[in-house]
Amino acid sequence: MRKPIIAGNWKMYKTHEEAKRFAAEVRGLVPDAGQVDAVICAPALFLEQLVTETKGQNLHIGAQTMHEEDSGAFTGEISPVQLKDIGVEYIIIGHSERRQYFNETDESVNRKVKAALAHGLVPIMCVGETLEQRENGDTNRVVQEQVKAGLADISAADVQKTVIAYEPIWAIGTGKTATAEDANTVCQVIREKVAELSGQESADAVRIQYGGSVKPANIQELMGMEHIDGALVGGASLESESFLKLLEAGANA
Numbered sequence: 001m002r003k004p005i006i007a008g009n010w011k012m013y014k015t016h017e018e019a020k021r022f023a024a025e026v027r028g029l030v031p032d033a034g035q036v037d038a039v040i041c042a043p044a045l046f047l048e049q050l051v052t053e054t055k056g057q058n059l060h061i062g063a064q065t066m067h068e069e070d071s072g073a074f075t076g077e078i079s080p081v082q083l084k085d086i087g088v089e090y091i092i093i094g095h096s097e098r099r100q101y102f103n104e105t106d107e108s109v110n111r112k113v114k115a116a117l118a119h120g121l122v123p124i125m126c127v128g129e130t131l132e133q134r135e136n137g138d139t140n141r142v143v144q145e146q147v148k149a150g151l152a153d154i155s156a157a158d159v160q161k162t163v164i165a166y167e168p169i170w171a172i173g174t175g176k177t178a179t180a181e182d183a184n185t186v187c188q189v190i191r192e193k194v195a196e197l198s199g200q201e202s203a204d205a206v207r208i209q210y211g212g213s214v215k216p217a218n219i220q221e222l223m224g225m226e227h228i229d230g231a232l233v234g235g236a237s238l239e240s241e242s243f244l245k246l247l248e249a250g251a252n253a
């Protein structure tokens, strides 16, 4: 049985004070580690402070992007070594906003997933189709290609540590959610692709999240689906109250 994983992606939201308040509000209320993996992926500025403020709880801290090199002359970038050094455990890679606005490609996603794994960070690798691709009936092909390229040359043991987030781009921040059945179908397609690329053991172990307008009102139905092991949540992860409700649903799935 795969342990549910609920990850909040704060994107470019919150001030220092607001991040601090969130950590204080969830203290002591996060379900325990046996039930769910709880993660907050925060802006880089707040990572170190959040690692300290959540110590000893089942609340793990992730970054939203990183460079694939250990160090070097890459102005403005952050390396996996630096993230690991301050206690970050997770890293979102290839979010559609990074692909759309910052030229990330399947190839750079693959390099970053490898770098994350090499440094003991858990990659949350994002895939998903645009509205146009969905309307053209291309969803399965698009996600299969993204999974194949993103996981290229990665060992089965490492694939099993990777989290894949299926986020249909048209459902992000729009209030539109894929139906639980549709989301499950695509997550199944992803799992079958992982089986083809990396073997059945990898497919059985890899955790697949759904992301796109997940909120307390719809998470239960999504988590009830066979191939959905968690959620990557933007808007509804910003308030402690709704984030805790999402964790509760994850813990009870």
Ligand SMILES: O=C[C@H](O)COP(=O)(O)O
Pocket: 009, 095, 167, 171, 172, 173, 174, 175, 211, 212, 213, 214, 232, 233, 234, 235, 236
């Ligand atoms: O990473 C999170 C996703 O982009 C979903 O964002 P959302 O929950 O605000 O739709």
